[in-house]
Amino acid sequence: MTPRYPPGVRGHKALVVVASCAAALVAIASSAAADVAQPRVTLIGDSVMTGMQWHNDAIAIMQAGLDVDWQVAVCRRLVAPSCPFNGQQAPSLLDVVQKLDTNIAPIVVVGVGYNDSEALFAQSVQTSINALLQAGVQRILWLNLREVRHPYVHMNAILQAAALRYPQLAIVDWNRYARSHADWFQTDGEHLVDAGGVAMATLAHGAVMDALSPPAARSVKLPVAHVGRRYVARLAAAGGAAPYRWRLAAGRLPRGLKLEAAGRITGVPTKAARVQATFWATDASGLTATCSDVLSVAR
Numbered sequence: 001m002t003p004r005y006p007p008g009v010r011g012h013k014a015l016v017v018v019a020s021c022a023a024a025l026v027a028i029a030s031s032a033a034a035d036v037a038q039p040r041v042t043l044i045g046d047s048v049m050t051g052m053q054w055h056n057d058a059i060a061i062m063q064a065g066l067d068v069d070w071q072v073a074v075c076r077r078l079v080a081p082s083c084p085f086n087g088q089q090a091p092s093l094l095d096v097v098q099k100l101d102t103n104i105a106p107i108v109v110v111g112v113g114y115n116d117s118e119a120l121f122a123q124s125v126q127t128s129i130n131a132l133l134q135a136g137v138q139r140i141l142w143l144n145l146r147e148v149r150h151p152y153v154h155m156n157a158i159l160q161a162a163a164l165r166y167p168q169l170a171i172v173d174w175n176r177y178a179r180s181h182a183d184w185f186q187t188d189g190e191h192l193v194d195a196g197g198v199a200m201a202t203l204a205h206g207a208v209m210d211a212l213s214p215p216a217a218r219s220v221k222l223p224v225a226h227v228g229r230r231y232v233a234r235l236a237a238a239g240g241a242a243p244y245r246w247r248l249a250a251g252r253l254p255r256g257l258k259l260e261a262a263g264r265i266t267g268v269p270t271k272a273a274r275v276q277a278t279f280w281a282t283d284a285s286g287l288t289a290t291c292s293d294v295l296s297v298a299r
Helices: 047-053 056-063 093-103 118-134 150-165 194-211
Strands: 040-045 067-072 107-111 139-143 169-172 231-234 245-251 257-259 264-267 273-282 288-298
Touching: 040 047, 040 093, 047 056, 047 067, 047 194, 056 067, 056 194, 067 093, 093 118, 107 194, 118 139, 118 150, 139 194, 150 169, 150 245, 150 288, 169 194, 169 288, 245 257, 245 288
Parallel strands: 040 067, 040 107, 107 139, 139 169
Antiparallel strands: 231 264, 245 273, 257 264, 273 288
16 A cells, blocks of 8 residues: 655544443443553554654644554554565564564554455454464554455454454444545545544544543343333443444344344344344444343243
8 A cells, every 4th residue: 555645734622432332241342441640552553544643733632641652654564564665664563563572552552454465354363463462462442444445344344353252352443433534535545634643543542541441331131022022122332422323243133123223122022032142332433342142032
């Protein structure tokens, strides 16, 4: 991916948001707060993230209250050798993690993937997550890809699936956050202009502040449904910026029931069942969380 360079940045007020969900289990979008004045964060990115690093206003937003280690380089890949740029080759994310080793921060923001092969992406994501966790990282906040190219749709699905397997991983939904803002991007739809750098810094900083805060989710069991009787239940979300949009991430609902985008489960179940489902919540600013629950239908 050939990078282009955004111009200067204008001021922008930072917005701190958090997304979490509660159906039967506590959401996975937060971790324990670190009781320090300047929590350490490692930011590993490619040329898209230079839209933050190269502009003072975006840097100020990202570093507000945080000690940020900027590991950003043009043409970076996750595991495979990075593509050459100006006669140099950036270390991959895996190289960076191995070099930092125990000096890596407990929270890592990842913005890498645009230069990676779709065919190798799933394995590269797996290898990257394992390396980060082995180095002692407690929370991985991964900005997904803006879906301006067809492979990015599949690659984002791979990231979402990984978040279901690893509670330490949260997907920061840059794709949704930036969907209606073509003015944030250069002509390739990927690299950032000044406003885009501020926007990405705002979203990433909010995700970090979320990870430093205790979860605000409530544990609310889904009530038992009954065959032939109308059923209504609502999934709960805490924190973040309303409204929340919900979808079924894994599993299924009993026959006759459906999940509405607003978080209501409605319908008339037709047969006794006991199923497990995982729900995906996205807040108005694009942050996401998942939670799982068992829904039972009695006769």
